[in-house]
Amino acid sequence: MAPYSALALALLPALVAGAAIRGLDPELAPRYAPVDGKFTCLDGFKSVPFSAVNDDYCDCLDGSDEPGTSACPNGHFFCENKFFLPLRLNASMVDDGVCDCCDGSDEPAGRCTDSCYEKGHESLIDLREQVATAKKGVAGRDAYVQDAEILKTQWEKRQADLEGELEAKRAEKEAAEAKRNRLEDEQKKLKDRKAELEAAKAKLEAAAAPPPPSAGDEAAAAGDAVAGDAAEGEEAAAGAEVEGEEQSQEQGEEAKSEEDLARERMAQWIPGAMDQGGEEAAAEEEAAAEEEAQPAYEEEVQGADAAAVEEEEEQRRLEEEEQRRIEEEEYERLQHEGEEAAEMMDDEGAAAADDGQQFFPDEDGAGDGGADGGSADGADGGAGGGGGAGEEGGAAGGGAGAAQTEQPATALGKAKRLLSTVFNALTGSKGGGTGEVGELEAQIAALEKQLSALNTQLEPVRARAREAKTALSAAQSEQRGLETKLAGQYGVNDVFAPLVGQCYSAKVEKYTYEVCPFDKASQKEGHSSTSLGTWHGLEGNDSVMAFRDGQGCWQGPSRSMTVTLRCGHAEKLAKLAEPSRCEYTAELATPAACTPEDLAALEGELRARERLLSGEFDEEEAIAAAVAPEAREEL
Structure with a gap:
């Protein structure tokens, strides 16, 4: 004193x-x-x-x-x-x-x-509150120092534990991914095998499909249609004579043997099926028919040049002979190919090839139709059912036979249809899934079952691999965070360490400001957020927190923020301002900023203020x- x-x-x-x-x-x-x-x-x-x-x-x-x-x-x-x-x-x-x-x-x-006394009294009340706050803050600061020591010990321990966890998580991730990769490789192999089998099956089915009609077939069918139109004209001209001839022909057919009738039916589908005697008889019948129709034809062409008519007839005859020769050669080629294909089939296919009913369904159909017709109208109906031109019963029988398949218009087309029927019967591509196609279908179905079971097994394995990867990533991120925390500067006695990981906010008009010590500062409006800077360090004798390099202003500098620390019994962000463009300031009250020296100064000022107001002044x-x-x- x-x-x-x-x-x-x-x-x-x-x-x-x-x-x-x-x-x-x-x-x-x-x-x-x-x-x-x-x-x-x-x-x-x-x-x-x-x-x-x-x-x-x-x-x-x-x-x-x-x-x-x-x-x-x-x-x-x-x-x-x-x-x-x-x-x-x-x-x-x-x-x-x-x-x-x-x-x-x-x-x-x-x-x-x-008015100084009144203001002095108000300030005295405020000063007393500051002193009380400072006392609580100093006590809180002491607790912060103790918490900081505990925190750093926990961080160090967690860092050591995390090293072992990282190794285990890496091994778990690698094992999960290895299992997933193994199953995915197996899945790929099964899918590739299935694709190969499906391609082979499609190839076999394409080979077994009936060939499309050739240009020769269509031309022959057109020629037959033209010939049919000419024949109708001749029949109209012949009149009653033709009708009498048909009746005589029907009476003659009744006297024929069953063998002759069978040859005639086969001759409808297979050229050359009749023996030599049959061919001669057919030629004689055809000649007789032409002789009978000749008078009518001569009447139709009266007044025409006889030489031109003969030349036209000769030309048509030569064309028909050439067409028959071509068809016979094509049929022989197809028949040879069918025999070679039959030799390549297994015993089951060969047995099926020997069954005449599979190769010649039209004969059975014709017989069945005849039988059905005979049951209704007798023998006449049976014959008509086979030929498709009898009484009502025969017509019904012929209709049943035609319903089974649409017959080709020419001999060449009939031969192709026959060869296709033989090939389908030998390979088993119709009705039952036997043969190579059936085996491929069975293998494909088995692969689909395996793939379904594998997919059921693979989904949880993939999920586990994703979980293991996420867990490892989280552990690695935690490790980096711990390294940053342990390397941080937290003031005297690490008093600011308890503020790590905490954020404090205050709203000013439409903006919400958020300060996260040792991390970042931001300005928020609705769902949008603007960076005011990231942690730069403590400044001003540990009294200011600095945040730098925030989001750039339009044609201006990057945003920044400085937060002044003041003593307070609890954390509170206040006094937000923007004194300069893109430079923000704030004040953060915290017990960490309360020091015993500041408390002593406040208490001395309080005593002096009280003496001034009381009139005591030494x-x-x-x-x-x-x-x-x-x-x-x-x-």
Whole structure:
């Protein structure tokens, strides 16, 4: 106490002298003591008579000779504000008609009311709250220091445990992926094999399909149609003679043997099926028919040139013989190919080839039709059923035979149809799935069952592989996070470590600001978010958190944010502002910012404020209040 008392005694004369100078800061009072009746400007460049101080004329370049007027634009006015906080004003605010000092000293006497006591009482209440908060904050800070030590120990332990977990998760991922890959390879092989079998089956089916009608067949069918039209004309001309001939022919057929009738039926489908005697008989019948029809034909062409008619008949005969020769050669070729194909079949196919009913269904159909017709109308109906031109029963029988298959129009077409029937019977491509096609179908069905079972087994294996990969990725991310945490700087005694992983927000108008210490800062509006920077470090003696390199402004710098830390009993984000374009500021209250030194300073200020309001004011406290720069505010 003794040193402070001596200082007070030394400063009292200066304080008394300074008290008479309006607007003088008590801290500067010793320098305003006159020396030989003169005042030396505070910048030391000039001395003026002491009477020039506050004469409303600026003599000193630094404006120090006019502390109580507005004469110097760079001068300052000091508000004592007894019972409240001292205040320093710019000289331009002196005598401007606005009461800036709560004691009214910046304006002429009597213009302003002294409200410093009321303001001092309000500030005293606020100061007491600050002291209480600081006490809680200091206690919280001590807890933060202990928590920081525990946290770092936990991080280190988790990092060590994670090393072993990573190895296990890598092995689990590799095993799951190996099993998945093995099953997928097996699946691919089965799919490839199935595709091969399906291609082979399609190839066999294409080979077994009946060949499309050739151009020769279509031309022959057209020729037959033209010939049929000519025959109808001849029959119309012949009249009753033709009808009588048909009746004679029907009576002659009844006398024929069954062997002759069978040859005639086969001759309808297979050229050359009749023996030589049959061919001669057919030729004789054809000649007799032509002789009978000749008179009618001659009547039809009366008046025509006889030589031209004979030439036309000869040409038609030659064309018909050439067509028959071509058809016979084609039939022999197809028959030879059928025999070669039959030799390549297995015993089952050969047995099927020996069954005449499979190769010649038209004979059975004709017989059945005849039988059905005979049961209704007798022998005449049976014959008609075989030939397709009898009474009602025969017509019904012929219709049944025709319903089984549509017969080709020419002998060549009939031969192709016969060969196709033989080939289908030998290969088993119809009715039962036997032969090579049936075997392929059975193999394909078995592969489909295997694929179905494999897909059922593969799905959970794939899911497990995905889970193992995700688990490993999460563990690796956690490892990187732990490395970052352990390498971080968290202030004295790691007091800010408990703030790691925490985020604090405050809303200002339509924006929500979020600050995550040691991570990032952002500005949010609805579902959109703008980066105000990522963690840059602690600055200003660990009193400021800096965030840099945020999202760039339009034609401007990258956004940044500085957060000033202040003492508080709990974390609270406040005082959000944008003082410069794309540069944001905020204040974060936290127990981590509460220090025992700050608490002691607040308690000392509280005691002094209480003495001021109570009227108690000793010399030591007066000096302390006068010379403490942190107790002043400046406008």
